[in-house]
Amino acid sequence: MGVAVSIEQVVKCFGSLRALDGVSLEIAEGEFFGLLGPNGAGKTTLISCLAGLVRPDQGKLSVMGCDVRGDYRAARRQLGVVPQELVFDPFFSVRETLRIQSGYFGIRHNDDWIDEILHNLDLTSKANVNMRRLSGGMKRRVLVAQALVHKPPVIVLDEPTAGVDVELRQGLWQFVQRLNREGHTVILTTHYLEEAETLCGRIAMLKQGRVVALDTTSNLLARFAGHTLNVRLANDACLPPALRARATQSDGYSIFRLAGFDEIEPLLAAIRVAGCTIDDLRLTQADLEDVFVGVMQGVKVSEVVQ
Amino acid sequence: MSGLRTLLYKEVLRFWKVGFQTVAAPVMTALLYLLIFSHVLDGEVQVNSVRYAAFLIPGLVMMSVLQNAFANTSSSLIQSKVMGSVVFILLPPITYVEFYFAYVGAAMLRGLMVGAGVLAATAWFAPLTFVAPVWILVFAIIGGGIMGSLGMIAGIWADKFDQLSGFQNFLIMPLTMLSGVFYSIHSLPPFWQRLSHFNPVFYMIDGFRYGFFGVSDAAPAVSLAVVAASFIVVALTTLAMLRSGYKLRY
Ligand SMILES: Nc1ncnc2c1ncn2[C@@H]1O[C@H](COP(=O)(O)OP(=O)(O)OP(=O)(O)O)[C@@H](O)[C@H]1O
Ligand SMILES: [Mg+2]
Numbered sequence: 216m217g218v219a220v221s222i223e224q225v226v227k228c229f230g231s232l233r234a235l236d237g238v239s240l241e242i243a244e245g246e247f248f249g250l251l252g253p254n255g256a257g258k259t260t261l262i263s264c265l266a267g268l269v270r271p272d273q274g275k276l277s278v279m280g281c282d283v284r285g286d287y288r289a290a291r292r293q294l295g296v297v298p299q300e301l302v303f304d305p306f307f308s309v310r311e312t313l314r315i316q317s318g319y320f321g322i323r324h325n326d327d328w329i330d331e332i333l334h335n336l337d338l339t340s341k342a343n344v345n346m347r348r349l350s351g352g353m354k355r356r357v358l359v360a361q362a363l364v365h366k367p368p369v370i371v372l373d374e375p376t377a378g379v380d381v382e383l384r385q386g387l388w389q390f391v392q393r394l395n396r397e398g399h400t401v402i403l404t405t406h407y408l409e410e411a412e413t414l415c416g417r418i419a420m421l422k423q424g425r426v427v428a429l430d431t432t433s434n435l436l437a438r439f440a441g442h443t444l445n446v447r448l449a450n451d452a453c454l455p456p457a458l459r460a461r462a463t464q465s466d467g468y469s470i471f472r473l474a475g476f477d478e479i480e481p482l483l484a485a486i487r488v489a490g491c492t493i494d495d496l497r498l499t500q501a502d503l504e505d506v507f508v509g510v511m512q513g514v515k516v517s518e519v520v521q
Numbered sequence: 522m523s524g525l526r527t528l529l530y531k532e533v534l535r536f537w538k539v540g541f542q543t544v545a546a547p548v549m550t551a552l553l554y555l556l557i558f559s560h561v562l563d564g565e566v567q568v569n570s571v572r573y574a575a576f577l578i579p580g581l582v583m584m585s586v587l588q589n590a591f592a593n594t595s596s597s598l599i600q601s602k603v604m605g606s607v608v609f610i611l612l613p614p615i616t617y618v619e620f621y622f623a624y625v626g627a628a629m630l631r632g633l634m635v636g637a638g639v640l641a642a643t644a645w646f647a648p649l650t651f652v653a654p655v656w657i658l659v660f661a662i663i664g665g666g667i668m669g670s671l672g673m674i675a676g677i678w679a680d681k682f683d684q685l686s687g688f689q690n691f692l693i694m695p696l697t698m699l700s701g702v703f704y705s706i707h708s709l710p711p712f713w714q715r716l717s718h719f720n721p722v723f724y725m726i727d728g729f730r731y732g733f734f735g736v737s738d739a740a741p742a743v744s745l746a747v748v749a750a751s752f753i754v755v756a757l758t759t760l761a762m763l764r765s766g767y768k769l770r771y
Contacts, residue, residue, distance in 0.1 A: 229771075268611055269771050288614035296612055302605035306535050318527025319613035361609065 218280070219244045219369050219400035220265065225274030227260055227424075234260045235271065236424035242402065242417075244279075244368070247395050249415030249432070250404045251507060256421040258404045259299050262371050266296045278369055292320060295367035297358050299374050299404075303346040309333070309357055310342045313364055320365035332360045335390040337383060352379045359387065363394075370394065371402045376410065388414060412436075412503040420510050428510045435506050442473045442500055444482065449494040458485060468497075525619035528610065532627030536593055543631060547589055548638040551581045555643050558703065568705045571734050574647035578640070579657075580702035583729040585639045586661050587722065590632035590668040591675075591693055594624050598676025599685050602768075611770065617763035621673070621756070628669025629662060636661055650733060656741060657732030663752050664725040668693075670755040677768050696722045706738050721751040 220242040227235040234257045242248045250258050263269035265276055267287055276283040281290035304312060310329065317325035333339045336356040341349060346357065359375055370391070376384050392414070395401045405411055411418060411432075418435055420428040428435060445468040448454070454462065454469055462469035471482060479498075486493065536543040559574035568576040601607040610620070651657065671693070679685040700722035706714050717723045718739075728744030731737035737744070763769070 263771075266612055267770065268608065270766065288616070291612060291614040294612075296608075298605075298608050300605050302608060304601070304606040304609065305604070306538050311534075315527055315531050316609060316613070318530070319524050319610065319615060321523040321614075323523065 217244045218242070219246065219278070220402065221275075221277045222261070222265070223275045225261070225264055225271045225276060227257075227264060227269060227271045233424050235264070238274075238421070238424065238426055240419055240426065240429070242400060244400055245395070245398055247392075247401045247414055247416050248403065249411040249418040250402060250421065251408070251411060251418060252404075252421035253511065255423075257424040258421055259373055260424075261421070262296060262373050262402075262404070265371065266294060267291060292365065293368050295362035295365065295370045297362045297370075297372045297375050299377075301351060301354055301358070301378070303349075303354050303357065305345070305347045308343050308345050309338060309349070309360075312346060312357060313360055316361045317364045322365055325364060328366065329360075329364065332363050335386065336360055337386055352383065355379055356383060356387075367399070369400045369402070373404050374406065375403070376405060376407060408503040408507055418503075420507065422511060427513075428506075432503070436503065442476070442498060443505075444471045444473055444479060445469070445497040445499060446471070446486065446493060447495040448486075449492040452491050454486070454491065455489045458489065468495075524613060524615040525623050528615060528619065528623035529626050532593070532597060532624060533630060535597060536627070536631050543589070543593070544635055544638060547585050547635045548642050551585050551639040552642050554581055555646060559646060568708075571736070572647055575649055576705070576730075576734075577703065578643045578647060578649060579730040579733045580726055581643065582636045582639045583661065583664060583726050584697055584702045586632040586636035586665050587668045587697055587725065588693070589635040590628040590665040591672040591689070593628040593631045594669045594672030595676040595679075595685055595689070596672075597624070597627075598673060599679055599682060602676070602680075603682070607769065617760065620763055621670075621760055624673055625666055625669040625756075625759075628672060629665035632665035632668065633661060650735075652735035653732045653741075655732070656745075657729060659745070660725055660729040660732065660748065663748050664729065667721070667725070667748070667752050667755050670752075670759045673759050674755075674762060677762060680768075696720055699723075700726050701738065702726055721747060724748050724751075 218241055220240070222238055222240040225235050225238045226233065236257075238257070238261060250261070252258050260269055264271045265278065265283060267283055267290070270284075278290045279293040281293060283290045307315065310333075313329045313332070314325065317323070317329070330339070333342055336359060338353065338356055338360065341353060346354065349357065355375065355378060359372070362370065362372075372391070375387065379387065388410070391401055403411065403415060415432050417431050418428070419426050446462075447468050451467075453459070459469070462471050464470070471478075473479065483493075555574070555577060558577055562573045567573065598607075601610070675685055675688040679688060699717065700720055701717065706717045706723065709717065724739060724744040724747040727737045727739050728741050728748060731741040731744070
């Protein structure tokens with residue numbers, strides 16, 4: 216498998232703000248890659264650098280081996296970007312929009328593929344409707360369609376499901392997963408972490424313009440999360456200090472991170488010995504959200520140390 | 522080349538879909554100018570031995586060509602920048618040269634369409650001659666190219682609609698109004714006459730009018746040279762701007 220996207224030491228400043236502070240990533244062909252991070256982390260800026268919309272101050276980027284700057288025409292042909300902002304051209308119908316977008320890539324007579332995209336995004340009945348008359352979610356679907364007209368080997372989706380209803384979300388993911396199975400590389404940013412967890416094989420987390428975690432999704436889940444035992448005590452009783460120190464508090468529950476299931480019994484025994492009665496008890500599998508929160512907090516600590 | 526073709530097609534479709542506003546309305550405006558000015562001045566004024574109404578018509582035609590060429594590129598660009606839809610033309614593999622020719626081509630086309638419309642609507646009001654039709658066409662095309670390019674510069678530079686109308690009101694309007702659309706500069710006091718010779722729009726109108734009547738304020742070859750040189754300067758400036766990605770690619 217070749218390299219689909221290579222990003223080397225990319226720096227981008229807006230005034231005094233370092234939006235990207237030395238980002239390096241390599242994404243292989245056929246990957247379903249997640250790019251996560253809080254608002255303002257630099258995800259969109261990174262994608263824009265890849266698409267040539269933003270010019271980095273330092274660093275190199277390439278798509279399918281084509282340099283984004285030096286060989287920009289080839290690089291852009293390899294890339295389909297769904298922008299984060301809900302933008303549209305009010306003069307045209309859905310089909311006109313897609314035909315025009317095909318033409319920009321030098322493709323004429325693209326109607327078969329356009330029809331297929333429309334069908335998969337459930338837009339067939341809107342094909343001849345003016346863009347202005349579409350609802351927000353439908354406009355977002357057209358944005359997805361526009362990114363796919365030239366069958367790009369690398370598809371970048373910048374929060375494609377914001378404001379999209381459940382049904383389409385599922386339809387969209389089925390479609391994108393199919394494209395991924397057929398060999399397209401997919402890069403996804405989203406704030407819906409359960410989406411990223413189920414879809415992405417590998418994930419990078421960005422914070423303040425830096426990559427703070429980069430691993431396969433399963434490794435990230437295993438490394439940071441494991442399981443937690445959530446305990447609520449009867450009568451609002453308090454745990455003894457030694458136990459309290461091991462837990463984090465949330466909503467009246469004390470949450471214990473478990474390295475393994477063998478920790479459960481001693482923990483429950485300790486609570487009983489302390490004379491507390493358990494009111495409610497839950498065993499949960501930590502998810503990507505826990506990992507995300509953990510990583511983001513972890514970085515804060517290490518920054519203080521630096 | 523197909524990127525250029527599609528972009529040109531899109532730009533033409535864009536103004537054609539609102540043709541009432543972009544083509545019919547300017548024709549109407551020019552017709553009103555003609556009715557009012559020729560009503561007041563026709564019969565009393567003659568310019569270079571041409572009846573005033575006849576003198577005025579080529580001026581109005583050329584003014585419409587220029588204003589609409591400017592309006593087309595500038596409004597298209599500022600709109601797609603403000604709406605954000607400019608990404609659709611920044612993401613594909615379109616070169617800056619294709620970008621330039623597609624936009625300016627569509628601007629010229631709109632300018633020429635409006636110009637032809639104004640001519641067809643006003644020609645009934647005075648006897649016109651077409652002494653040198655090639656000159657008419659050449660000046661209209663290059664004039665449209667200059668204004669289309671200026672519209673690109675303005676549309677790319679402006680971040681908001683009011684900055685664009687500033688550009689229009691304080692640069693384009695004075696240049697066109699003070700160019701001899703409505704009068705011969707020979708009727709001006711010497712100072713203003715000399716000043717007019719620094720206005721490239723004066724040469725556009727004067728050369729264009731020469732094509733109709735075979736008489737003009739400046740020698741037509743001089744006008745052509747000035748207009749062609751202006752076009753080259755403006756085109757190179759626009760191309761350099763596009764190449765640098767100024768205000769389009771951050
Ligand atoms: N054109 C610009 N001019 C100035 N600052 C910018 C520009 N674009 C982005 N920024 C800044 O760069 C930082 C990163 O922004 P970016 O849009 O990449 O974040 P993001 O990770 O995509 O966030 P979100 O999840 O909200 O979409 C932010 O602080 C933002 O304010
Ligand atoms: Mg973003």
